[in-house]
Amino acid sequence: MRDLQESLNALGYDAGPADGIFGLRTSQALNAYRSVKGVPSSGYPLSTEVEAIVRAAREADGSMSGPATVAAVAVVIHEAAPVPTRVFAGPGQFPPSRFRGYGFLAFPALASEFDYDRHMKLCQAYVNSLPATSSVRQQREDQFVTVWPVKDKKLASSLNGKFLRLETSAKCSKAIDDYDDGQAREVLSNVRAAQNVTLDGRGPYLFGWIPADEYGQKGKLILMLDLSRVTTYEQALVQLQSWQQKIATNPELLRDGLSIENMRRTIRDWSDQHGQAFLMLIGAG
Incomplete structure (x- = not known):
């Protein structure tokens, strides 16, 4: 870089x-x-x-x-630098298999007429900052994938396809309208139950599990980026790009997994750079 x-x-x-x-x-x-x-x-x-x-x-x-x-x-x-990627996942496709680590973008509620524009900005930043997993040469074991859940597998396959020539706004309209709030609620519920944490912001929350097979295991550390205060496309883009640089391509994290020791400096640096952004390691006591 x-x-x-x-x-x-x-x-x-x-x-x-x-x-x-x-x-x-x-x-x-x-x-x-x-x-x-x-x-x-x-x-x-x-x-x-x-x-x-x-x-x-x-x-x-x-x-x-x-x-x-x-x-x-x-x-x-x-x-x-392992490759950060994205994937739209339908029912039964989360958690994804064989990835080194993954994130999940969880909105607590569906988009409404009052906040649809904000959801659009967040989705466009997600699509523009992360390459699709189908578009990179690296194997899944060398990727950290961030998931956007949708309710229909066929739509997920279409949005992930190499040959879909949709503008970002058109792709995001489909992803927002078909957002799988049921899967998001399940993830939020699992995080609350496993870590006894309060999630009362408007979100979205970006959760990360490294290694990937620790999802859903009680007591395991979970990385969380609270995007509740993001209001502009530029803010969303910067946050997701920092997620790539500091988390998704961090060889130490992908090699050794999440721990209090290897996250302490990352969280401090994030706070110094972004101020009110909330990156935290939950379940750390």
Whole structure:
């Protein structure tokens, strides 16, 4: 990520400081570069795109050191950063199988005429910031997938399909209208019962289980991001991108699982960066 930020800055796109965080400025710079190149904006960059941008920056300043250097960048990205993905899941498809870890986006209530626009902003940030699991080459065991539940398996399959050419707003309209509030209530109930925690905000809550097979086990640690105070698309995008950077691609978490020790610094850094955002490890006493 630092190589990407430095390269975008060198090419004249303001990605901000090379801090290794895929925040709003980096996202905007990347999308501006994509626009000039005629490449569709597709959220988090894959290693092949990073490789091309690094190469372009080195060619621009005459410091290209050969293809071996660029190839090494791609290798490091694959080894150090497991891929964050998303999936729309129908009845009986949660929890998903074989993933290293997963998250679940739980709205306590269905969208209404009063808050539909907010649900749309959150869904668009979800779709735009996370690649579909069907679109990446990595195996499920190398992915942290975030789930959006829907009531119909056929719709889930359609929304996940590689060949569905819907605008994000059209895709999200279907996902919001068919949101599986029953599955969401079950997850919320399981979290409350397993961890004796109060969830009284408007949500949504993004829960994470690492490793994935700890879902539903009493006493196991659960990561929770409370998005109740998110009101704009930009806020939602930043939160979900930070979820990718600090959680879904964190090799230490994906290797060792959730623990108080390996989450303490992550939660502190999150609070320093986002202020009122609520990332917490529940069931930690």
